[in-house]
Amino acid sequence: MSRASDRAYAIIRDMILAGELLSGAKIGEEALAEQCGVSRTPIREALSRLEAELLIRRSDTQRSFVADWSLDDVEEMFELRGLLESRAARRAAKRINWSQIERLKMHHEAIGHAIYAATPDTHRFIEHNHLFHGVILEASASAQLTTMLARIVERPIVHRTAQNYSFDDLKRSHRQHGELLAAFEHRDPVWAEAVMVSHIRRAFHAYASAHTGQRITDVSQAAE
Amino acid sequence: MSRASDRAYAIIRDMILAGELLSGAKIGEEALAEQCGVSRTPIREALSRLEAELLIRRSDTQRSFVADWSLDDVEEMFELRGLLESRAARRAAKRINWSQIERLKMHHEAIGHAIYAATPDTHRFIEHNHLFHGVILEASASAQLTTMLARIVERPIVHRTAQNYSFDDLKRSHRQHGELLAAFEHRDPVWAEAVMVSHIRRAFHAYASAHTGQRITDVSQAAE
DNA sequence: CGACAGCTTAATGTATACAATGCCAAAACG
DNA sequence: CGTTTTGGCATTGTATACATTAAGCTGTCG
DSSP, X not given: OOSHHHHHHHHHHHHHHHTSSOTTOEEOHHHHHHHHTSOHHHHHXXXXXXXXXXXXXXXXXXXXXXXXOOHHHHHHHHHHHHHHHHHHHHXXXXXXXHHHHHHHHHHHHHHHHHHHSSSOOHHHHHHHHHHHHXXXXXXXXXXXXXXXXXHHHTSHXXXXXXXXXXXXXXXXXXXXXXXXXXXXXXXXXXXXXXXXXXXXXXXXXXXXXXXXXXXXXXXXXHTO | OOSHHHHHHHHHHHHHHHTSSOTTOEEOHHHHHHHHTSOHHHHHHHHHHHHHTTSEEEOTTOOEEEOOOOHHHHHHHHHHHXXXXXXXXXXXXXXXXXXXXXXXXXXXXXXXXXXXXXXXXXXXXXXXXXXXXHHHHHHHTOHHHHHHHHHHHTSHHHHHHHHTOOHHHHHHHHHHHHHHHHHHHTTOHHHHHHHHHHHHHHHHHHHHHHHTTSOTTOHHHHTO
16 A cells, blocks of 8 residues: 555545545546645556546546446446345355354454444444455455455445444344354355345445435535 | 557457467566557556456566466356346346347347358357347446446457357357347346346356366467 | 575656647637 | 637646666575
8 A cells, every 4th residue: 555556546535435526527637646746647547446446437538527426327336236246145155264254253243333332333334344245255266256346345335325324224234244144154155145135235225215315426415 | 549558458468369478477568568669658557457357467566467267267257247248138128229129130140141151250250249249238228237347258268269169059159149139129138137147158168168178278279 | 405685687666758639718700 | 690710728648767666596694
């Protein structure tokens, strides 16, 4: 993470996530270079990565804009994520080892603590949720699934979904993780896959209901 | 296609496809720059794209190597392709319009001619096969599916699969395209999805049987 | 004889200057 | 007054020089 392009990537990504850059806004390389304190070269590399992750869009003449997401786009994204992540779960159930299950349990517990604390710790929930899914991806032992999912999971929508979770949503997510864990312990691919489909689908509906009637592309609103 | 980075991308990609670069071979930016007649800057961009498409691998210290593919990797790739492309077919069946169906029919006919000519025209088969699948992807109206599949379909394995098709394989592929066409005309998502799963799965087995007992990562062999 | 350290060499990462290209606005023409 | 063309400006694409970092080798020490 010490390379300038990595820092630039993180900075730009966080700006989009935080809503400092409005959807559809034009972003020039020069301006970003100044803000990030690096030259245009690493900026260009960062933009490539962000484009691959669909956080930015490029016009036909290579001008960069912050991507805007219609509800349909979001649903499509969740559909894709469900497709890939459930496949990962299926593969993982056949391959997961003891130490990976232990790590899953650890994150599962951490999530439990985050939810049932005096005041639910959303940040901690998100962090361990991410790690939980990361372990599954690792256990799936598929470089290609990993590559593709990395391009989806890092998107603002995914981050923001959990922030909109109600207490019930959090509990339900936690229960589903428990269900996944059980499926893994039984090495049951069909079970694991089914739970994951449901898990991701639920996440979509949590997002959708939090954003119905609201301009979901308005990042500053959505981030609250 | 006039940009230097595009040319560099095409050149390097073709070199890998043609087997001029052996699997696992180290490829330096400087050397490529000389061969492509451009500076290192566009080469670096081309390498990024090739890495995203998993045609090259990068070491932990960012050295580039031509990716090698185990049979497991190839199966995984076909699995992923089947997953995504069948989903595209499902979406397409609900959305496809008349002009897209017409184009599918056109490519279908062209493939038929290519197969049943005096001497089967593999090149033409591959071209129209690619276009056929492209129309389906277009009809699926999913930017994200399109982006992801582009990263899979352009890989050497996919290209080489059709080259190893027997006459029977070619006929079967053609028949399956006809089946897809029927599913689209009936606007039947379930049917279209099922046919596509079968279609891609068949392609994998055609590849696998052509390469059993053979070092499939040896590109120069496989390309023959 | 093997292993580690330090140096040498070669590769990648970054900055900057310049070229090419698209964009916009103002002016000229119909 | 509307449309089109042209000029300047802004932005991206490319080349090159330099900085940084890894890899490999050799010599010395255990």
